[in-house]
Amino acid sequence: MKIADFITWFEKWANPAWQESWDNCGWQIEPGVLQESARVLVCLTPTLAVMQEAIALQNAGIPVNLIFAHHPLIFSPPKSLRCGDAIGEMARLAFTYNIGIYTAHTNFDQVDDGTADVLAQILELKEVSPVVPTQAGLGYGRVGNLDQSIALKELLTIIQTRLAPSHLISSPVVDLKQAISRVAVLGGSGASYLSAVVKTGAQAYLTSDCKFHQFQESRDRGVILIDAGHYATERPACDRLVQKFQDLNLDSVQLSQQDEDFRLLY
Structure with missing residues (x-):
């Protein structure tokens, strides 16, 4: 082609x-x-x-x-x-x-199998819909339900295991055993969508590049904000692109091995 x-x-x-x-x-x-x-x-x-x-x-x-x-x-x-x-x-x-x-x-970011959709699939969310619809069936972010409620600690472990972020930051909570059944996700810098996430009824929101006062706001509004870093939340979508491009039988498709996170946690 x-x-x-x-x-x-x-x-x-x-x-x-x-x-x-x-x-x-x-x-x-x-x-x-x-x-x-x-x-x-x-x-x-x-x-x-x-x-x-x-x-x-x-x-x-x-x-x-x-x-x-x-x-x-x-x-x-x-x-x-x-x-x-x-x-x-x-x-x-x-x-x-x-x-x-x-x-x-x-x-x-908006399409099926785009950055947010891939995150939702990684977390195995069901009954998924956009956080902010932009056109028929598409939009920014995804919100959906887990198969069954799990403890917040288990959700954080799943994110750490499946995304392997260099850091994982979440809102302070009293009880890591609290049940989570509805989760919103948005790859890259998504804290500005917090108001839209609140309206979806999500209990936890996975995104990145969150600031101090955005964590404060999320706590005050009853949503657990989880920051897994820009790279970890968007890089999986690159893997999906490779898979889709390979289905086209192009002469050659490869995933870069030199992509950089740009931030290290010491």
Whole structure:
């Protein structure tokens, strides 16, 4: 499948027109690869490390020509491109080695098998629906029910085991044995959706990048806020992308081994 056809297929599933006004989905760099057979490297964040990985794969006989990322390379228009600057260096290498960079961000967050849907599946939530609907059946976040009530401590253990976050932070609670039956999830920075989560009746909310006062607010509003980190809550969706792309029988699809969490817990 040519890259042009591959992107057309993807955009029928997760239309870039659905992105938020502040976002930058779609082509970040297209160095002239549209008519080439798609050989894809999937990552969460398009960094120099991922670009160097793509180049190393080329040198090893695996001619990667597209980095498909969740996070945009460019959020706002740069005023200049210079060697040594991260974006400038990415652009230079992309054109030198003929590697395109394409991003699916807030459009991918909303769809079936997108970032939130994958989290809901990992926690085996049932009767799932969007926390914030945006269109028929789709939207930001997911809320659903567990098969049966479990203790909060068990829920935290499941999250730790299945997502393997570098850190796991939750609201302070008096009783870790309290029963949890309804859970909301949203990959990436989702604390701003707390008011919408409260309306769903969720008892616990799994997301990331939560601030001190957002934990305070969640406690005051009766929701246990659980922060598993940006990387851990979104990286599983990259695995799902690889699975879906492999079903298309592309020439090559790989998951990046150089994606970075950017934060370590010492």
